Amino acid sequence: MNSRTDLKTGTQKRILNSLGSFVDSLFIVASRLADHLRPRRIITREAYEQQIDYYIDNGYADNPESFFAFPAKAPAYSILERKPYHDGEYQLIGYQSGYTTKNPLIRDYYDSFSANKTGYLVRWTHVDKQRKTILCHHGYMLGEPRQAKKMFRINNLYDKGLDVVLFIAPFHWKRQPGPFTQRGIYMQPDDVVMTCEAVGQTIYDLYGSFLILSELDAPEIGLIGASLGGHIAALLASLTTISSFAAMMVPAINFTDPMDPDHARLPFSVDGSLRKKMWRVWELHSPLHFSLKLPRERLLVVASRGDRLCPFEHVRMLCEKWDIKNRRFLTGGHWLIFNRSERGRAWYNFLLEMGFLD
Numbered sequence: 168m169n170s171r172t173d174l175k176t177g178t179q180k181r182i183l184n185s186l187g188s189f190v191d192s193l194f195i196v197a198s199r200l201a202d203h204l205r206p207r208r209i210i211t212r213e214a215y216e217q218q219i220d221y222y223i224d225n226g227y228a229d230n231p232e233s234f235f236a237f238p239a240k241a242p243a244y245s246i247l248e249r250k251p252y253h254d255g256e257y258q259l260i261g262y263q264s265g266y267t268t269k270n271p272l273i274r275d276y277y278d279s280f281s282a283n284k285t286g287y288l289v290r291w292t293h294v295d296k297q298r299k300t301i302l303c304h305h306g307y308m309l310g311e312p313r314q315a316k317k318m319f320r321i322n323n324l325y326d327k328g329l330d331v332v333l334f335i336a337p338f339h340w341k342r343q344p345g346p347f348t349q350r351g352i353y354m355q356p357d358d359v360v361m362t363c364e365a366v367g368q369t370i371y372d373l374y375g376s377f378l379i380l381s382e383l384d385a386p387e388i389g390l391i392g393a394s395l396g397g398h399i400a401a402l403l404a405s406l407t408t409i410s411s412f413a414a415m416m417v418p419a420i421n422f423t424d425p426m427d428p429d430h431a432r433l434p435f436s437v438d439g440s441l442r443k444k445m446w447r448v449w450e451l452h453s454p455l456h457f458s459l460k461l462p463r464e465r466l467l468v469v470a471s472r473g474d475r476l477c478p479f480e481h482v483r484m485l486c487e488k489w490d491i492k493n494r495r496f497l498t499g500g501h502w503l504i505f506n507r508s509e510r511g512r513a514w515y516n517f518l519l520e521m522g523f524l525d
Contacts, residue, residue, distance in 0.1 A: 180498050184473030187500025191475035194502065195424065205432075208357050212435040218360045219444045221270045228447045231456050234363075235370050235406055238265055241378035242286075253325060255293040262286050262379060264337075266368040273360055280352075283342045286372045288379065289315075289333040291325050298330040299523050300385040302376065302410075304396030307419075308351055310339030318393060320511075327524055330385065334376050336395070337368045354395075354422060357431035359449045362422075366452045369399050370406065377409045387411045389523060391514075394419055394477055394501070398454065401485065404466060405457035412521045414467040414514060417474055417501055420481035421453045455481070459489045467517040468494040469510050476501040493517060 227234040244262035251257070264286045268274045278284070289312045292298070303319045312333055316322070321331045335342060338353040353365045380388055389412040392400035397418025404413040424430070428445040431437070437445070450456070459466075468491050470482040479496070486494050495513040499505045518524045 180472075183498045183505045184471075184500070187471060187473035187498070187503045187505070188475050189500075190503040191473070191500040194476060198426070199430070207432050207434055209434065212433075212441070215433070215435075216441060216444065218270060218272045219441075219448050221272060222360075222363065222448050222451060223444060225269075227269070228451055231451050232406065234269060234451060235367060235402075236266075236269075237371060237407070238375045238378065241382050242375045244379050252291055255291065255295070255325070258288075258290040258292060260288040260290060260379065262288070262375065264368065264372050265375070266371045268364045269367065270360060270364060273364065277361070277364055280338070280344050282344065283337050283368075285342065286337075286376070287335040287341055288376055289335070290330070291321060291332075292330045292383075293325075293328070297384050297386045298328065299411075300330040300332055300380055300388045301523070302332045302334055302380070302388050302390050304334050304336065304373070304390065304392035304399050305339070306394035306396055307354055308339070309394075310335050310342075312340070319391065329523060332376075332380060334373055336399070337365050337372065354426050356426055356428050356449075357433050359428055359445050363448055363451055366399070366402070370402060373399060373403060374407065374409060387523070389518075389521060390414070391416065393417060397477070398422075398452075401454035402452060402457065404461040405454055405459055408461050410461065411523075412465040412467070412517070413461055414469075414517060416469050416510065416514075417471055417477050418468065418482060418485075419477040420455060420485050421450060421478070423478055423481075424475070454485055455488065463489055463491055464493070465521065466491050466493060467513065469497065469513055470494075471497045471499050471501060471504055473498070473500040493520075 222228050242262045242265055244260055246258050247261045248259035249256055264284055268277045301324055305315045315333045324331045344352055354362050377388055390400050390410040391414040393416040397415035400413040400415050401418055428449050468486055470479055472479050495509060497504050497506050497509055
């Protein structure tokens with residue numbers, strides 16, 4: 168009887184995982200269609216290969232940790248907006264990103280996006296006394312605060328006595344370029360160099376955000392990231408111990424189909440040699456290439472078995488590589504999750520274990 172029940176349950180889960188994968192497939196198809204609406208890059212193979220070779224020739228591809236840089240002190244910042252929020256205050260904090268691209272061949276182009284030079288933190292604070300703080304990192308193209316407020320259940324975290332902060336990644340929300348064709352510039356399969364530097368700036372600015380919050384008297388700061396944010400949370404945990412903990416929700420461990428170099432639209436043919444180089448730079452910042460610095464007991468991973476946007480297999484590989492015990496694997500895909508309540512239970516139980524909730 169038990170074996171029959173287990174078989175039935177297993178079959179149901181496989182069906183639900185397939186449904187979740189199907190919904191993800193629709194997003195993949197939509198992404199590919201949108202990609203064909205964007206103008207094809209204008210660059211020669213020689214120039215592109217020179218940009219890529221910079222990371223290989225300077226050893227960053229072989230030693231990815233050496234690529235990342237951190238600010239020595241908190242960047243200059245100011246509170247641009249403040250208004251009442253429950254019994255506390257909503258704040259919009261602006262700061263100047265001091266990031267300089269490693270690659271001098273694209274520095275002028277990267278710096279031409281002036282809006283991206285200013286970073287932002289959206290903060291919901293009790294202001295009455297020092298509170299433990301949850302720093303949230305949104306997903307790809309999901310940096311609008313109203314979206315993030317729902318995604319991370321910020322009202323609920325605030326009501327439980329925590330301060331909550333949203334980190335705005337480079338090229339998102341107020342940092343994004345103006346033209347519609349340049350939305351989503353953070354992740355470009357046809358420009359692996361630009362994406363690599365965007366990840367580098369994200370780590371640099373995120374570390375600076377911890378320093379800003381420390382100056383604002385946040386005694387402890389824990390990080391939670393979803394999708395792209397999960398990718399960055401895993402990276403930060405492998406580069407520094409500045410965060411009290413790192414929670415990764417449906418994290419992207421490798422950027423794959425359709426956001427990978429094999430789906431790039433380039434104005435020249437790509438042979439095996441160039442393809443190999445493109446993939447080396449594209450995967451330079453995958454957490455799978457790093458060793459954990461934060462204690463593994465202070466990590467939480469929640470993933471979906473049918474996820475096609477952030478493939479589950481890569482998450483499983485990371486959990487095994489880093490020996491992460493605090494993990495929860497859900498039924499469904501990236502967007503369609505059938506036991507979503509388990510994600511909430513895993514998250515709040517984790518906060519209890521980390522001492523962020525009484």
